[in-house]
Amino acid sequence: DAGVIQSPRHEVTEMGQEVTLRCKPISGHNSLFWYRQTMMRGLELLIYFNNNVPIDDSGMPEDRFSAKMPNASFSTLKIQPSEPRDSAVYFCASSLAWGGRDTQYFGPGTRLTVL
Amino acid sequence: AQSVAQPEDQVNVAEGNPLTVKCTYSVSGNPYLFWYVQYPNRGLQFLLKYITGDNLVKGSYGFEAEFNKSQTSFHLKKPSALVSDSALYFCAVSSGSSNTGKLIFGQGTTLQVKP
Numbered sequence: 533d534a535g536v537i538q539s540p541r542h543e544v545t546e547m548g549q550e551v552t553l554r555c556k557p558i559s560g561h562n563s564l565f566w567y568r569q570t571m572m573r574g575l576e577l578l579i580y581f582n583n584n585v586p587i588d589d590s591g592m593p594e595d596r597f598s599a600k601m602p603n604a605s606f607s608t609l610k611i612q613p614s615e616p617r618d619s620a621v622y623f624c625a626s627s628l629a630w631g632g633r634d635t636q637y638f639g640p641g642t643r644l645t646v647l
Numbered sequence: 648a649q650s651v652a653q654p655e656d657q658v659n660v661a662e663g664n665p666l667t668v669k670c671t672y673s674v675s676g677n678p679y680l681f682w683y684v685q686y687p688n689r690g691l692q693f694l695l696k697y698i699t700g701d702n703l704v705k706g707s708y709g710f711e712a713e714f715n716k717s718q719t720s721f722h723l724k725k726p727s728a729l730v731s732d733s734a735l736y737f738c739a740v741s742s743g744s745s746n747t748g749k750l751i752f753g754q755g756t757t758l759q760v761k762p
Contacts, residue, residue, distance in 0.1 A: 536690075563748050565748070574752065574753075574754045575691075575752040575755075577749060577750070580748060580749065582748070623691070625691075630748060631748060632679040632741030632742060632749070632750070633679055633698050634748065635681070635693050635696060636693075636748070636750060638683075638690035638691040638692070639690050640689060640690045641689075641690050643688075
Protein backbone atom coordinates (compact mmCIF):
# COMPACT_ATOMS: atom_id res chain seq x y z
CA ASP A 533 0.00 0.00 0.00
CA ALA A 534 1.64 3.21 -1.19
CA GLY A 535 -0.33 5.49 1.09
CA VAL A 536 -1.31 9.02 0.15
CA ILE A 537 1.18 10.53 -2.25
CA GLN A 538 1.88 14.26 -2.42
CA SER A 539 4.12 16.24 -4.73
CA PRO A 540 6.25 18.19 -4.58
CA ARG A 541 7.56 17.63 -1.06
CA HIS A 542 9.10 21.07 -0.98
CA GLU A 543 8.27 24.17 -2.99
CA VAL A 544 9.98 27.52 -2.86
CA THR A 545 8.50 30.27 -4.96
CA GLU A 546 8.33 34.02 -5.19
CA MET A 547 5.37 36.16 -4.29
CA GLY A 548 2.90 36.45 -7.13
CA GLN A 549 3.73 33.12 -8.72
CA GLU A 550 1.23 30.33 -9.22
CA VAL A 551 1.70 27.23 -7.07
CA THR A 552 0.12 23.83 -7.72
CA LEU A 553 0.18 21.08 -5.13
CA ARG A 554 -0.75 17.54 -6.10
CA CYS A 555 -2.25 14.59 -4.28
CA LYS A 556 -2.94 10.96 -5.09
CA PRO A 557 -5.25 9.38 -2.49
CA ILE A 558 -5.16 5.77 -1.40
CA SER A 559 -6.75 3.59 -4.06
CA GLY A 560 -10.39 2.86 -3.26
CA HIS A 561 -10.82 5.80 -0.91
CA ASN A 562 -13.78 7.99 -1.74
CA SER A 563 -13.13 11.06 0.40
CA LEU A 564 -10.22 13.48 0.11
CA PHE A 565 -9.22 16.34 2.38
CA TRP A 566 -6.78 19.25 2.07
CA TYR A 567 -5.30 20.73 5.27
CA ARG A 568 -2.86 23.50 6.05
CA GLN A 569 -0.55 23.47 9.07
CA THR A 570 1.13 26.55 10.52
CA MET A 571 2.59 27.33 13.91
CA MET A 572 0.12 30.13 14.49
CA ARG A 573 -3.10 28.46 13.39
CA GLY A 574 -2.36 24.77 13.83
CA LEU A 575 -4.05 22.30 11.49
CA GLU A 576 -6.85 23.78 9.38
CA LEU A 577 -9.20 21.97 7.02
CA LEU A 578 -9.33 23.83 3.71
CA ILE A 579 -11.66 21.74 1.58
CA TYR A 580 -12.91 18.21 1.23
CA PHE A 581 -14.33 16.07 -1.55
CA ASN A 582 -16.57 13.04 -1.61
CA ASN A 583 -16.66 10.97 -4.80
CA ASN A 584 -14.72 13.75 -6.55
CA VAL A 585 -17.33 16.39 -5.65
CA PRO A 586 -16.35 19.31 -3.39
CA ILE A 587 -18.53 19.15 -0.28
CA ASP A 588 -17.30 22.00 1.88
CA ASP A 589 -14.79 24.66 0.87
CA SER A 590 -15.54 27.03 3.74
CA GLY A 591 -11.99 26.68 5.00
CA MET A 592 -10.41 28.00 1.82
CA PRO A 593 -8.85 31.31 2.91
CA GLU A 594 -9.71 33.38 -0.13
CA ASP A 595 -10.30 33.34 -3.84
CA ARG A 596 -6.62 32.90 -4.54
CA PHE A 597 -7.04 29.28 -3.45
CA SER A 598 -8.78 26.69 -5.61
CA ALA A 599 -8.96 22.90 -5.54
CA LYS A 600 -10.03 20.31 -8.06
CA MET A 601 -10.51 16.59 -8.17
CA PRO A 602 -10.90 15.57 -11.80
CA ASN A 603 -10.94 11.86 -11.00
CA ALA A 604 -10.79 9.47 -8.08
CA SER A 605 -7.01 9.22 -8.10
CA PHE A 606 -5.90 12.83 -8.37
CA SER A 607 -6.47 16.20 -6.77
CA THR A 608 -4.79 19.58 -6.98
CA LEU A 609 -4.65 22.61 -4.74
CA LYS A 610 -3.71 25.79 -6.55
CA ILE A 611 -2.69 29.17 -5.17
CA GLN A 612 -2.67 32.06 -7.62
CA PRO A 613 -1.12 34.49 -6.92
CA SER A 614 0.88 33.23 -3.96
CA GLU A 615 1.76 35.46 -0.99
CA PRO A 616 4.33 35.06 1.83
CA ARG A 617 1.53 34.39 4.34
CA ASP A 618 0.66 31.24 2.38
CA SER A 619 3.90 29.67 3.59
CA ALA A 620 2.88 26.51 5.45
CA VAL A 621 2.83 22.74 5.22
CA TYR A 622 -0.08 21.49 3.14
CA PHE A 623 -1.39 18.00 3.79
CA CYS A 624 -3.69 15.84 1.78
CA ALA A 625 -5.62 13.03 3.47
CA SER A 626 -8.03 10.38 2.25
CA SER A 627 -10.58 8.11 3.87
CA LEU A 628 -12.48 5.08 2.72
CA ALA A 629 -15.95 6.53 2.94
CA TRP A 630 -18.06 9.50 3.81
CA GLY A 631 -18.88 10.15 7.42
CA GLY A 632 -16.93 10.81 10.58
CA ARG A 633 -16.28 7.17 11.48
CA ASP A 634 -13.63 6.55 8.87
CA THR A 635 -9.98 7.12 9.56
CA GLN A 636 -8.26 9.78 7.52
CA TYR A 637 -4.81 8.80 6.28
CA PHE A 638 -2.39 11.64 5.70
CA GLY A 639 0.25 12.16 3.08
CA PRO A 640 3.76 13.39 3.92
CA GLY A 641 2.86 16.98 3.13
CA THR A 642 4.21 19.74 0.90
CA ARG A 643 6.27 22.42 2.60
CA LEU A 644 5.57 25.67 0.76
CA THR A 645 7.76 28.71 1.16
CA VAL A 646 6.71 31.92 -0.57
CA LEU A 647 9.44 34.57 -0.63
CA ALA B 648 -19.79 23.95 17.27
CA GLN B 649 -17.22 21.21 17.56
CA SER B 650 -14.03 21.88 19.45
CA VAL B 651 -11.08 20.04 20.91
CA ALA B 652 -8.82 21.17 23.72
CA GLN B 653 -5.40 19.83 24.51
CA PRO B 654 -4.59 21.74 27.69
CA GLU B 655 -0.85 21.00 27.75
CA ASP B 656 1.50 22.35 25.10
CA GLN B 657 4.19 19.97 26.29
CA VAL B 658 4.40 16.84 28.44
CA ASN B 659 7.73 15.64 29.81
CA VAL B 660 8.22 12.11 31.11
CA ALA B 661 11.14 9.86 31.87
CA GLU B 662 11.67 6.74 29.81
CA GLY B 663 9.90 3.77 31.39
CA ASN B 664 7.34 5.91 33.20
CA PRO B 665 3.67 6.00 32.26
CA LEU B 666 2.51 8.87 30.11
CA THR B 667 -0.79 10.68 29.66
CA VAL B 668 -1.66 13.25 27.03
CA LYS B 669 -4.93 14.98 27.76
CA CYS B 670 -7.82 15.79 25.44
CA THR B 671 -11.30 17.17 26.03
CA TYR B 672 -13.91 17.78 23.39
CA SER B 673 -17.20 19.49 22.69
CA VAL B 674 -19.53 18.16 20.01
CA SER B 675 -23.23 17.82 19.32
CA GLY B 676 -24.38 14.24 19.16
CA ASN B 677 -22.14 11.23 19.60
CA PRO B 678 -18.44 11.93 19.19
CA TYR B 679 -16.00 10.07 17.02
CA LEU B 680 -12.56 10.59 18.56
CA PHE B 681 -9.10 10.10 17.07
CA TRP B 682 -5.46 10.37 18.09
CA TYR B 683 -2.69 11.05 15.61
CA VAL B 684 1.07 11.39 16.03
CA GLN B 685 3.39 13.57 13.97
CA TYR B 686 7.14 13.08 13.85
CA PRO B 687 9.33 15.95 12.60
CA ASN B 688 8.91 16.67 8.90
CA ARG B 689 6.38 13.89 8.52
CA GLY B 690 2.64 13.61 7.98
CA LEU B 691 0.15 12.71 10.68
CA GLN B 692 0.05 9.04 11.56
CA PHE B 693 -3.12 7.42 12.87
CA LEU B 694 -2.83 5.86 16.36
CA LEU B 695 -6.34 4.90 17.44
CA LYS B 696 -9.98 5.90 17.43
CA TYR B 697 -13.16 5.59 19.44
CA ILE B 698 -16.42 5.14 17.56
CA THR B 699 -18.63 3.13 19.90
CA GLY B 700 -18.47 0.25 22.35
CA ASP B 701 -15.73 -0.35 24.89
CA ASN B 702 -14.52 2.89 26.42
CA LEU B 703 -10.90 1.69 26.46
CA VAL B 704 -9.42 1.70 22.99
CA LYS B 705 -6.08 0.10 22.16
CA GLY B 706 -3.99 1.31 19.28
CA SER B 707 -0.60 1.23 17.64
CA TYR B 708 2.77 1.16 19.44
CA GLY B 709 1.26 0.26 22.82
CA PHE B 710 -0.90 3.36 23.10
CA GLU B 711 -4.41 3.32 24.47
CA ALA B 712 -7.08 5.90 25.19
CA GLU B 713 -10.08 6.01 27.45
CA PHE B 714 -13.35 7.60 26.38
CA ASN B 715 -15.13 9.29 29.28
CA LYS B 716 -18.50 10.63 28.25
CA SER B 717 -19.32 12.40 31.52
CA GLN B 718 -16.03 14.29 31.49
CA THR B 719 -16.03 14.66 27.68
CA SER B 720 -12.44 13.45 27.64
CA PHE B 721 -10.33 11.10 25.56
CA HIS B 722 -6.89 10.98 27.18
CA LEU B 723 -4.06 9.12 25.48
CA LYS B 724 -1.99 6.79 27.67
CA LYS B 725 0.92 4.42 27.55
CA PRO B 726 2.13 2.32 30.50
CA SER B 727 5.83 2.69 29.75
CA ALA B 728 7.20 5.54 27.62
CA LEU B 729 10.03 5.16 25.10
CA VAL B 730 12.40 7.86 23.91
CA SER B 731 11.12 7.12 20.41
CA ASP B 732 7.61 8.19 21.50
CA SER B 733 8.83 11.80 21.53
CA ALA B 734 6.67 13.58 18.95
CA LEU B 735 3.69 15.89 18.47
CA TYR B 736 0.32 14.35 19.33
CA PHE B 737 -3.04 15.52 18.02
CA CYS B 738 -6.51 14.73 19.28
CA ALA B 739 -9.39 15.15 16.82
CA VAL B 740 -13.18 14.86 16.89
CA SER B 741 -16.01 14.54 14.42
CA SER B 742 -19.70 14.53 15.15
CA GLY B 743 -21.90 11.50 14.62
CA SER B 744 -24.90 13.75 14.15
CA SER B 745 -23.43 15.79 11.33
CA ASN B 746 -22.63 12.74 9.19
CA THR B 747 -19.64 14.38 7.57
CA GLY B 748 -16.01 13.45 7.59
CA LYS B 749 -15.03 16.83 8.96
CA LEU B 750 -12.41 16.42 11.69
CA ILE B 751 -11.62 19.16 14.16
CA PHE B 752 -8.08 18.97 15.54
CA GLY B 753 -6.65 20.19 18.82
CA GLN B 754 -3.57 22.38 18.86
CA GLY B 755 -1.30 19.48 19.59
CA THR B 756 0.82 18.39 22.56
CA THR B 757 4.55 17.85 22.30
CA LEU B 758 5.64 14.75 24.17
CA GLN B 759 9.25 14.70 25.31
CA VAL B 760 10.53 11.41 26.72
CA LYS B 761 13.94 11.69 28.37
CA PRO B 762 16.32 8.76 28.82
